[in-house]
Structures are given as C-alpha cells and as structure tokens.
Amino acid sequence: MADPLEAKSVETATEPAAKVETPETKKKAPRSRKAKAEPRPPARRNGAHTASQAEEAPAAAARTGxxxxxxxxxxxxxxxxxxxxxxxxxxxxAVKQAGISEQTYYQWKKAAAPASDGDDLKDLVALEEENKRLKSLLAERLRKDNAELKRKLGLQ
Structure with missing residues (x-):
C-alpha cells in the first residue's frame, strides 16, 4: 500500500498553487486618460482635399492648391x-522670393533646355571637318615659310 504521507504530497502537487497576497503589494489602478481637445482633421498634403472638404466646397470652386x-x-x-x-x-x-520650390525650378530649367541631342553630333562632325581644313591650311603655310627660309639661307 501507498504511504499516506506520499499520497497527501501528490495531491497537493496536482492542485494549483494559491497566490500569496501580502499587504505590501498593491495593485495599480489604471491611469485616467486626459480628454483630448477636439479631434483635428488630418493635414493636407500636396494640395489634396479630404472628403469633408470636397462636400463643403462646390465642385466648380474646388482649388487644388x-x-x-x-x-x-x-x-x-x-x-x-x-x-x-x-x-x-x-x-x-531666390526660388523662395520667386514663390516656387527648388524642385519646380529644376524641372522648369530642364524643360526649357533645348533638346538638341541630334544637333550635338552634327555640330561635332562640323567642328572636326573645320579642324581638318584649318590643319591643312596651317601645314601648307608652314611648308611655304620653310621653303622660303631655305631659299634665303641658300640651303637648297
């Protein structure tokens, strides 16, 4: 047969242990939340209207900002x-004084720049041809000067 002391300890081991409450431990009461002021509508971003603003203003007078x-x-x-x-x-x-943003200025500047991608190649070819022509003119002039100096010095 089983020992009665062992049986008693087995029974107490299966029962959940009760929490020991001491007077020193106090339960914290939940803090009361401060009442918020009137809820604000979300801030507009990039000139977008909220649904409530769209209802208030007629569609014809709606401004995008x-x-x-x-x-x-x-x-x-x-x-x-x-x-x-x-x-x-x-x-x-300067852009602040003009009343626009830096991004707007750069976009306008880019759009205003002449789109001459094909012209650049044509200009380069024309410059190379002119360079070749000028080099041949210079070479011809130098040959003439050289021949004249040789003739004056009597080296021919």
Missing amino acids: RKIYSEKERAQKRAQIEKSISGGATLKS
Whole structure:
C-alpha cells in the first residue's frame, strides 16, 4: 500500500498553487486618460482635399492648391531667379522670393533646355571637318615659310 504521507504530497502537487497576497503589494489602478481637445482633421498634403472638404466646397470652386504657370510666366520666374543668383543670392532664397520650390525650378530649367541631342553630333562632325581644313591650311603655310627660309639661307 501507498504511504499516506506520499499520497497527501501528490495531491497537493496536482492542485494549483494559491497566490500569496501580502499587504505590501498593491495593485495599480489604471491611469485616467486626459480628454483630448477636439479631434483635428488630418493635414493636407500636396494640395489634396479630404472628403469633408470636397462636400463643403462646390465642385466648380474646388482649388487644388497648385498654381499652374504659363510658359511666359515660367520664363519670367526663371529669369528673375537667375538674376538674383548672379546678384549673389543663394538658389534657395531666390526660388523662395520667386514663390516656387527648388524642385519646380529644376524641372522648369530642364524643360526649357533645348533638346538638341541630334544637333550635338552634327555640330561635332562640323567642328572636326573645320579642324581638318584649318590643319591643312596651317601645314601648307608652314611648308611655304620653310621653303622660303631655305631659299634665303641658300640651303637648297
């Protein structure tokens, strides 16, 4: 037969151990959260409208927050910026004064640059031909000068 002391210890081992509560350990009460002020609508980014703003404003009067400039206005702003830069201003301050961003300035500058990729090759070929012509003219002149000097010195 099993020992009664062993049986008692087996029974207590299978029962869950009860937590011992001491007066020193206190349970923390959850902190009360401060009431937030009125919830704000999310900030607009890149001129996009939220759904509530679209409902408030009629579709005809909806503004995107972006100004679209004509080619003439773009050229004027680019000229203004380049004039400011040549006057000693930084690019950052010049574009700020013109009322556009640096990225916009670079995009306008790139778009305004002449797209002459094919012309570059033609120009290079023309320059090479002119260079060849000038070299032959110089060589002919040097031959004449050399022949004249030899004749004067009597080396021929």
